[in-house]
Amino acid sequence: MGSMTALAPVRAVVGSRVSDTHGDEGKVSHLVQAESATRHALSKEWEIVGSFEDLDVSAQITPWERPDLGPWLTERQGDWDALVWAKVDRAFRSAKDCADVAHWAEENHKVLVFTDDGITLDYREGRESSFGNELAKTFLMLASIFAEMELKRIKARVTAAHKHLRKTDRWAGGQPPYGYRIVDRPGGGRTLEPDPVTSEAVRYMGKLLLEGQSQWMIATALEAAGFDTPSMHAYKNQGETYSSKRKTPPSNHWNPTSVGKILRSPATMGVKLTGRSVKARKVARDAKGLPIRMAKPLFTEEVWAAVQAAMDERSITKERSNGASPWLGVPHCDRCGDRFYRQVNLAKNGKIYEYYRCAKTAGKPACKGQSVKGERVTAAITALVERLAGLAMTVRRFIPGEDHTEQLNHVTQAMRDLREEKLRNLFDYPGGDDEYSEALEVLVDERRRLAALPQRPSAWIEVETGRTFADAWAQADQEHRRQLLLGLKARLYMTPTNEGWYLPTDLGARLQQLEGAANRAVGVWRL
Structure with missing residues (x-):
């Protein structure tokens, strides 16, 4: 059997896998693993031709299906000779997966290395049946069995912990509810x-x-x-x-x-x-x-x-809006205050008659005689739209406040605690006075920084969109026009002989200002 130097340079792929990168350990674990694998490859004077990094990937996913590792075992298997991991449990949590990969490596004459566990399977040409490989394979299978057992223990602990947490006011993890x-x-x-x-x-x-x-x-x-x-x-x-x-x-x-x-x-x-x-x-x-x-x-x-x-x-x-009542929620009965409902009648001559009328609802009879023609509703809405045409459209925007009171309280309390520790002679050791002074200085600086930050309450503001009501009306379809009027909280109150609009005070004031009549009373006004 030839020596290492007699063989062609070994092409190595180094990599890592982390199930969860959210914790402090998970954020650096893949870096530590990659460093260990890389150090081993370089010590062997192998040529590093690639790497894989499966983050937030469970070891229960078969190696061939992992996003980063998978391609190296399929379409890119001819690009390398040795696959280097830091530990067995980073590669497998299943004894079956371990056996499958070891068998695949033997058939394809690959080298598998687990640096921290001291295990190497070398199936290059001429080395397949060596005693070292058989011994290493035994250790590898044992390590994978222990990794699988450990995974089951982890699952049992997590399940028990979550079961306990479900009975407490502690948050078990995940995305919090909106709000x-x-x-x-x-x-x-x-x-x-x-x-x-x-x-x-x-x-x-x-x-x-x-x-x-x-x-x-x-x-x-x-x-x-x-x-x-x-x-x-x-x-x-x-x-x-x-x-x-x-x-x-x-x-x-x-x-x-x-x-x-x-x-x-x-x-x-x-x-x-x-x-x-x-x-x-x-x-x-x-x-x-x-x-x-x-x-x-x-x-x-x-x-x-x-x-x-x-x-x-x-x-x-389940209110209908498409095709049912074009202005549903806008016209109302002037007697009882309930909304009018649309009624369409088809005459024998084929002519369609449209009415809006007061209807019977739960606990309330219909108001007798409260029925108006559809064209009157349309005419009243058209008249309002003409008066609102030049009105600047606005939207309400929420401006989050900024309050650092709680943080200031925490810092102030920390300063009190630190001074109390000083009075109790807990800094009575060589270098203790310097340590106390440095800690107090940090807290003082933090208090100054927080005190200098702006303090303001949350607020809602009205922001102009740059469009007029006429612009919005022209660009809207029938349903959006209905929604525009409902959004303005505009209500049309009607009787068979009369009608009047109710507008919110702020909208009425803006309309009066637009029409140059600032001294007119705001509220219900008649067309």
């Missing part, structure tokens, strides 16, 4: 608290829903206000714990379904949920069977009940 953020928990672990921005978005959804706006309208308002969707918020604000698995930004367009799921979720009230998927999630309960509350609720109990009642009503009525 909350993960924070340190007094006494250890992590928990949730309302997020300054997304909690405002959730409250805004509830407010709009109780004002009668549909989930479609709420989704549109959220985008106009500049709120990120749950996936975009996580992508922007949770750093490597989220984005390491997703390299491209998600869509930032709100949809009615997302609005409904958030407003329906008990997590909005700070209640802990368990379950792997949104559909499977249920309320977590303590040993007494009571719901576990992890954080402050985003709504009062009264508002929460009203939101759920409004969602229930919408799920039952």
Whole structure:
């Protein structure tokens, strides 16, 4: 058998694998593994022709299916001679996978190296049946069996830990519910608290829903206000714990379904949920069977009940908007205040007659004689649109506040604790005074820095879009025109002989200013 120098230069591929890069160890583990593998290859004077780095990849995935390693075992298997890992458990957590790779290496005359475990299988030409390979293969199989057993122990520990955590107010991990953020928990672990921005978005959804706006309208308002969707918020604000698995930004367009799921979720009230998927999630309960509350609720109990009642009503009525009533929600009965409903009659001569009338609803009879022709509704809307034509369109935007009070309190308390330790002579050792002075100086500098930062409350502002109402109206289809009027909270109150518009005070004031009549009373006005 020839010597190493007599053989052609060995082409090596070095690599690493980490199941989870989110922890402190996971962030550097792949670097340590790669360094160990590279050091070994260079010590053997092998030529390093490539590398693989499978991050956030479980060892339970067969090596041939791993994103970075897989190609080296398939289409690129002819480009290398030796595959170098740091440890066996970085390569396998399954004895079967280990046996399959060892068998494949023997058939393809490859070298497998596990540097930290001191195991090398050398199946190059002429070395397949050596005693060293048989011994190394035995050690490799034993190591893979131990790795598989360790994986089962880890799973059992994690399962037990999660089972325990489900009964406490500690956060078990993952993406927090929209409206909350993960924070340190007094006494250890992590928990949730309302997020300054997304909690405002959730409250805004509830407010709009109780004002009668549909989930479609709420989704549109959220985008106009500049709120990120749950996936975009996580992508922007949770750093490597989220984005390491997703390299491209998600869509930032709100949809009615997302609005409904958030407003329906008990997590909005700070209640802990368990379950792997949104559909499977249920309320977590303590040993007494009571719901576990992890954080402050985003709504009062009264508002929460009203939101759920409004969602229930919408799920039952399921308002139609396309082809049913072009102005549904705009014209109302001037007697009872309820909305008018459209009725279309087809005469024998083929002519279509359109009416809007007061209809019977639960607990209320229809108002007799309250019926108006469709052309009157259209004429009244046309007249309002003409008066609103030059009105500048605006959107409400949320400006997050900046408050460092809590951080200042933490620093101040740390300074008190440090001084208390000094008074108790806990720095009474060589160099202790210098250590105390340095620690106090750091805290003083941090307090100064925080005190100099701006303090301002969160606020909503109206921002002009650069378009007029006429622009928006001209570019909208029938349904969007209806939504425009509903979004302005404009209501048309009608009787068979009379009609009048109600506009919110701020909109009425803007219209009066536009028409140059600032001293006229604001409220209901007649066309």
